[in-house]
Amino acid sequence: MLSEKANRCIINTMDYEGDVLLTIAIPTYKRFDLLKETLRSVFANDFKINIEVIVVDNDPDNDMLALQEMKEFERFQFKYYKNSENYGMFGNWNQCLMLAKGKYITLLHDDDLLKDNFSSTLDISRLEKDDFVAFNCGVLDERTAASKPRTHLLYSFIKKFYTRVREIKHKRRRVIDIKTLFFLNVFMGTLAVVFNRDKAIAIGGFDEGYYPVADYHFWSKWIVKFGTVYIDPEHVALYRIRENETMKQQTIDAFIEKDFQLREEICRNVPVMKAYAKYTNLLKQRDSMLFNFSWSNNEVKHKKNVINILKYFILRVRCAIFFTLR
Template structure:
């Protein structure tokens, strides 16, 4: 991967699949003429979990805006009625539209197709194994009125599924989370490219659980680039954030399901580490803060990424030692502890500032 190109340039990724048609299989667009928000669910052969995702999008409490729910299916049917199609045709909700691509355009292509097919001013992404909170639309409609020229809201979510893959919160984190739940309602925390430059990681999170994008801005940005897999969401949002304001609600918007899928494939996990190492190197060369963090915490930045990947892939054949070639690693326990504490304190302060001013 040419990480310098990733940082400095955004291509038009929508033109890559202009010749692939997305056919409307179920639903009537005339029933909802001008949706304000489109909840977009890209899917591929996951009809059982997909039903839960759809239900969470359709069964919204007190939605205070017009909205549509679009399913964009990447499974080629070859004239056969698929399990996903059978599921969708069991719905009679006028808000639901089901599209199927005439060819498989990959994950990035399908995410981009969601932008293209959405008719809402805002596009909320929901992966087909995740869920929205039941008052998602009510919450985000109020949040969008709080700030001017919002480009995106990335989602705060609760992890469900195989929780044994996730580390337990510290006592400080448990206390602060309770405070954020109590005082963080209808509050927004500003996310900036500087945050990524300092911590050399995807501080935006995955584009799901109601991550909301202003459609026109996303189209101008060029969409997700399949060549940046598996970090395509990180690099897209990093570039997007250079031009447009990104905020993160302190309040929970959805539920993120941790299951064995492509993201937990050992090959994919290895690629995550390589992407972070590449970004760290370019960050060092391109930005003063990146140079300073590299100088003092090069090994610690690498160690945190390794810990994260090893925790995700704890049941795979991954070995921490195999990543040592990406950084002449030195174990420095005191600096590593300092780095981790600084990371936690940094985000606690940002959240407190959001509770006061957000």
């Protein structure tokens, strides 16, 4: 059962105490340069509904530094919470759920950005009907050339092909059921997703035992419990890629293994998915090549040569065929 953990509010410029329809919650940890960019993107939006903006800082110390860094935003309405201890990444996401006052919530990571069309694109009438709306995101790749995996002409060609196919598909509303999520993790964490806060709490929030894919696990729980969701075609946010925890080989390996464990769990616990258990190993192979080609600089273990790239292409095609024929 989720519960609010010890914290203190060190900034509260809110002058509205009525019902809040939407909370924009920003979990953060020692990244004031990025956090300020994120806040600027939020306050650039013109909301016509009652919202609250909360920052939930997982660093229990450095209060004076936080107050100093936030002076830029003293004319805006928001709350800044400090956790009494570091509760971990997904523990902090759960803290955001508990501290939010809105009927609906979106979790905005402290390195990502809302575009200024987010507020105008958000369809409140549909949100109140479905308790869930999601949109597309762009990518802001700020990795240095040295930190990016080495390119290969054949791989670049295949990547451009799949990118073009994805762009065509994303121009229309996408239907996301549990089978789709099983084959494709279609969400960028929680970015550009607005959902009912009470329902999120009811399914237990984010399970820290599924680090680093607790968000993927959360969406699978949501769809199993509440049914099919949809992703609308508008781009309303930017997903930032930098040299961070995701780049580490240990984290990449954990992504692959936890994705595999989650798919096995889905097959065990969701009756309509039992027949898909035979694909879990194939999808693990695909994920291993995809994640390492996209993120890892370990050229010895994951070398981009013609043979490996062709293996990857064949895996992608096989998975696409099995998904289409499902």
